[in-house]
Amino acid sequence: MSVSVAYLGPPGTYAEAATEAYLRTLPNEVIKEYILNPYPTIAQALQAVAQGEATLAVVPVENSIEGNVALTLDTIWQLEGLQIQQALVLPIENTLLSRASSLEEIKTVYSHPQPLGQCQRWLEKFLPSVQLVPTNSTVQAIKYLENNNTTAAIASARAARLYDIPILVPSINDYPDNCTRFWLVSLKPSPGGSHTSLAFSTHDVPGALVKPLQVLASRGINMSRIESRPTKRSLGEYIFFIDLEADASQPNIQEALTELASHTEIVKLFGSYNVLPIDQ
């Protein structure tokens, strides 16, 4: 039986690198059952799983420089039944790919908005007058380099090899410790583990946020992350995404979840899972 894995494609993206790094942790006889299917957007990769077209999706959740990936959070909240199986942390090494022979020739730089943000200072310093053009993926950016010596793309060294494009500058990250956290999600129940992710929306009343946080804080439950996203209904109404450093099966977490339900509008539990550090 084959396992279809949806990711933000095309081949050569960081999402594909994360997917392949995950597969390398599996036993050899299992890996060959996995088929990688690129999707044009993160939302479509997640929808493919929710609709049963794909078994798994590998999606970026947050980057250490640029922060949360809003589209992933908004989509996982909207869809029903997605459960996190595993988190992966991938080091991100952005490189400047170009057919130009020097930086002076470059007039336009293409990349996904996240790598453009991750290399903002480098770009301001070394390419202050170029036009920066965002693309849907780092690999889509590479398509603009064909037969053109005035364009450059920011992507991985792996993508440079895959598409046979010269690396003009090997490492252009603004901050050395650049990592992206990915979630591996499916419709199966999550396996349990060291982390639990959940989200809740609140009623639009004063103190709506204090009570849910008190429910967690008063039990000494460690939150490793809290992100807010607008409900899109009205300014000041949010969905809160929270990561807990515990398994949801623990009695104090169970109690907290029950109590949380009475102080919030909707609570969605995305499951408990372990975090796997991976090399690119």
Next chain:
Amino acid sequence: MSVSVAYLGPPGTYAEAATEAYLRTLPNEVIKEYILNPYPTIAQALQAVAQGEATLAVVPVENSIEGNVALTLDTIWQLEGLQIQQALVLPIENTLLSRASSLEEIKTVYSHPQPLGQCQRWLEKFLPSVQLVPTNSTVQAIKYLENNNTTAAIASARAARLYDIPILVPSINDYPDNCTRFWLVSLKPSPGGSHTSLAFSTHDVPGALVKPLQVLASRGINMSRIESRPTKRSLGEYIFFIDLEADASQPNIQEALTELASHTEIVKLFGSYNVLPIDQ
């Protein structure tokens, strides 16, 4: 004595509309002392105030659809001494500007990433195969419309009038209640008011977030908003931006701030101020 106001320009942006709406709330004899100075980025508008070049800056903080404006939060955290004088809530009415006579002619749509996100579903439905190109401001997007019938821009009806561009579709927001909150900041002490904004970074230890939230929650202090931004040092280290529904001079807030200092790495208080709802 003139008052120099920095905003994300050029003239015709939503930031300028917010600035002008604020000025209309002032007495007539005071308004003429204000000089509006457009800056090419939000970061440069804030830096102008921090360096004493401008007296005030008007910057967007969050939108009801797209969420926080990361560049504003990151820059106000990095600079020293900026204090919020006033918050403004501006309704956002996005329109499609073009010299094309019908949607069929349009091949490319330009706008700032926030309006592109706010009209994403409309664009997918009515212009599914056009190229979407982000620009630094909604007005920069309008520059691409000159002598061209295959391009469109998303901007305000006000910008359409100002630059004499036809409105092809008057209202293309995905969600009806589209508002942006702006902050008016300067180096002066903030005036006090119904809201207080602060931010803190935490040490990278388990439970780093629980303790500061407990300090606020245990006193029943209402948080109307909590946003996290990465410290950019390491994945999992955050700066938390919190809005409280109270004036910082209240004794329980004073106590909380003192206690907060002992449970966090750096705390920055951006001041207490009122919120002004405005019409475009």
